[in-house]
């Protein structure tokens with residue numbers, strides 16, 4: 001049976017400092033590197049031969065991917081990088097302390113922005129530009145809901161990853177808390193009003209097994 005393993009990057013500097021990150025390109029902390037090693041150990045124990053690794057344009061996920069593919073002894077694998085797996089863009093919340101944001105906007109509003117499906121965090125007033133996105137003609141979002149994140153992620157799933165799985169090739173995705181929540185919502189068919197209960201901790205891999213129609217037949221959270 002074909003397998004997909006998905007994992008969130010290890011703790012980033014912004015996770016450590018409890019600030020909103022989104023598309024900000026921050027490094028892993030020493031604890032985050034340790035978590036990446038632990039995730040790699042869990043994945044290595046599965047003894048899966050992968051064909052591809054997919055990650056985002058952000059270094060916390062890329063560094064985690066590099067560590068994992070090295071430690072599972074599959075450094076030769078192609079690591080495909082795509083902006084479509086980037087974390088959800090947190091708009092004007094970016095860089096703000098998460099506890100301070102609760103004081104400013106209220107716990108309920110923050111819960112909707114952080115874990116709701118359609119709630120759109122406050123937008124930036126000026127669009128950022130960065131070479132890595134400009135070169136591809138990709139407009140950096142002013143802010144993204146989970147729904148918007150899912151909408152820009154799914155074409156990559158459908159056009160790239162799904163086909164490889166259908167060909168029987170095991171795949172590994174290293175991405176972010178909310179980009180993975182968007183994918184899990186799709187794979188597990190989670191209703192809009194229940195996705196707020198799904199959390200994806202740093203460096204905790206999840207393994208899916210699919211049948212020939214790409215229907216998920218098992219899901220194991222690796223510990």
Ligand SMILES: O=C(O)[C@@H](CO)OP(=O)(O)O
Nearest residue numbers: 019020021022087114177
């Ligand atoms: O800041 C972010 O980009 C994300 C993930 O770290 O935040 P949240 O804690 O709301 O998932």
